[in-house]
Amino acid sequence: MxxxxxxxxxxxxxxxxxxxxxxxxxxxxxxxxxxxxxxxxxxxxxxxxxxxxxxxxxxxxxxxxxxxxxxxxxxxxxxxxxxxxxxxxxxxxxxxxxxxxxxxxxxxxxxxxxxxxxxxxxxxxxxxxxxxxxxxxxxxxxxxxxxxxxxxxxxxxxxxxxxxxxxxxxxxxxxxxxPTATPLSGTGLTGAGGDGDARERLRHLNHNSDELIAREYRPGDPLRRVNWPATARHGEIMVRQEEHRSNPVARIVLDTALRGRPAPPPGQGPDRRFRHDQAFEVAVELVASVGVHLLDAGFRLDLVELGPSQLGSRTGTGRGGLRGDPAVEFQEAGGMRLLLEGLAGVVPLEPGPAGGAPPAPALSGGYAPQLPLPTFAVLVDIDEQDAAELAALGAAARPAVAFNLDTMRPAVIETLRAAGWRCVPVRAARDIPAAWLDAARAQGAAQGAAAFTGREP
Known part of the structure; x- marks a missing residue:
């Protein structure tokens, strides 16, 4: 230096x-x-x-x-x-x-x-x-x-x-x-042990599918991927090559825009701003806790910000959100460190002036999910347009769980609940483990429905 x-x-x-x-x-x-x-x-x-x-x-x-x-x-x-x-x-x-x-x-x-x-x-x-x-x-x-x-x-x-x-x-x-990553209970999404239901059905259909596509062990491969029958047959450590095809994916939506928060009037801003800032810190800790828990369970994580991307590169759309900047992807190898380091610098965006221009229409392109994925939205204070986009996302989410901070408006929560989201209230960081258990009940219900219909949740 x-x-x-x-x-x-x-x-x-x-x-x-x-x-x-x-x-x-x-x-x-x-x-x-x-x-x-x-x-x-x-x-x-x-x-x-x-x-x-x-x-x-x-x-x-x-x-x-x-x-x-x-x-x-x-x-x-x-x-x-x-x-x-x-x-x-x-x-x-x-x-x-x-x-x-x-x-x-x-x-x-x-x-x-x-x-x-x-x-x-x-x-x-x-x-x-x-x-x-x-x-x-x-x-x-x-x-x-x-x-x-x-x-x-x-x-x-x-x-x-x-x-x-x-x-x-x-x-x-x-x-x-x-941020602090609160340890979460190993229930709900981790019930499959990180392998995913699709892989389990594949094994029931073809018991030798793992052996047919086994490959040699490479430094950095998780030990849980070791294929022991193939290892005994070949005399060297073999791992499952099909892991990448059925690697489960989960989605987290973080409210960084706080578009539902109006610009504070003169002389009344500090208290309101402090309340939202405190709620945002709880939201970031919740994202860190759920994200680390999912990555540790073997999931690939897609993180979507409702504001312009702070964790990844921007596309120039200016709005961000579900139709703006693409999701940031975190893999199991090194994903926890990248996620936590990225969340260390995330800040809530400043609200626009009161009475300003209406929200921009939803943009084409950006993050447009097609597959039904487990989705967890961590919301601080969204507006009607964000609520409409999340309501549409509910059809591509199994389960669809919205963690709502106490700064959320009741009318917006009702909009999400009517669209099929399970709304879980969170007030402080100490409520995170209980909120996750509540979300796990929604995942259990989705898994039961999938088993009955034969579809993947």
Whole structure:
């Protein structure tokens, strides 16, 4: 990381230095009334010493290089990470008597000013000599987000502690704090063990189907795909090649637009905005919990945002949603990390001005699902058009479960319920496990209907 240094305006006097100036000024005033030269000498001495100290700390700038790392670099909200700073002296003279203090974005609690160990003159070579020092401290952000950590501030004092000056050194580094993924019960969609009903019916029709298309094991293949009969016959580990054809898929719809939230009137915005922001944080944690649960069960996950895509590339439609930007796909291998890291930076879109233009009509193209998939919509405050699009999506969803935050309007919820959605209320993060169990009952009903009709849910 490239080094940079910038003095923080002008050298500052400490309390001791200010006292020197104040007493020196009093002696100078006394000299004007008495005319005694000894008092003038003391006054000049008291005034000159802090000025000299300020010049001392300003003339000798700090030349150092700072490298910053996190361990781990991605952390879950509420969990801790270790910040490691390596400070190296780049000047030809030793550095002593410095204090260091790290900075960070709001939400990061950094330690106060601490003494920096002495650094020898620059030696060259690796950053592990006497000209470098390793500093560490812990961080535990409470909320998800992408936080900027740094730069480092170094403070120098003169030998008498009369003046100080600060420099910012190093560059900031982003810390990714993912939402908390609440563990969910292994019921509902995970009942098939991640294999899917289609695969189970295939095995009943042809017991040797797995063996006919088995292939050799490759590094990274899950052990649950090992075909043990084929492994015993061939003398090497074999896995099921047909896994990709019947890999189950689930769909999650996240309300990032909050189009049902009107622009707050002047003087009444903070409370309403805070309520929706809190609900959105619960929605993101719910998406993280359900998404991790489905990926862990072997599902491929399609994530759809009702606003312009923040997790994937945009198509330029501007609206996003079910007929705008395409869904973002997450696979089992590495999908959990990508999902959580993506959700760390998702924010609710700002509402338009009150009384603005009506919502744009549904756009062609974009995300137009054709297959009936298990669908879970996490809704904060949608408008009538989003509700109509979700109602149409209900025909391509088995089951269709809508997790409704307490900011949703009752009329919109009734629209979804009339279209066949199972509406599950969620008020806080602690309600997520119970809400998932409620959704699992809808999945159980869909599986029962599929078994009776012979169709795949």
């Amino acid at each position: 490239s080094a940079s240094r910038r003095p923080l305006w002008f050298p500052r006097l400490t309390l001791r230095g200010g006292a020197f100036l104040g007493v020196g000024a009093l002696f100078l005033v006394q000299y004007l009334f008495t005319g005694r030269r000894d008092i003038l000498f003391v006054a000049c001495l008291l005034l000159l010493v802090p000025v000299t100290a300020a010049a001392y700390v300003a003339i000798r700038p700090v030349a150092v290089k700072v490298s910053r790392t996190f361990r781990p670099s991605v952390v879950e909200a509420g969990r801790g990470t270790i910040v490691t700073l390596i400070v190296r002296n780049l000047s030809a003279r030793p550095l002593y008597g410095l204090r260091w203090r790290d900075t960070g974005a709001p939400g990061l609690t950094t330690p106060g000013a601490l003494v920096l160990p002495g650094l020898d003159r620059f030696e060259g070579g690796r950053d592990n000599g006497a000209d470098a020092v390793r500093l560490e401290y812990s961080l535990a952000p409470r909320h998800r987000g992408i936080y900027s950590s740094g730069p480092l501030r170094l403070e120098r004092y003169d030998p008498f502690g009369l003046a100080s000056s600060e420099w910012t050194v190093g560059e900031p580094l982003d810390l990714v704090v993912t």
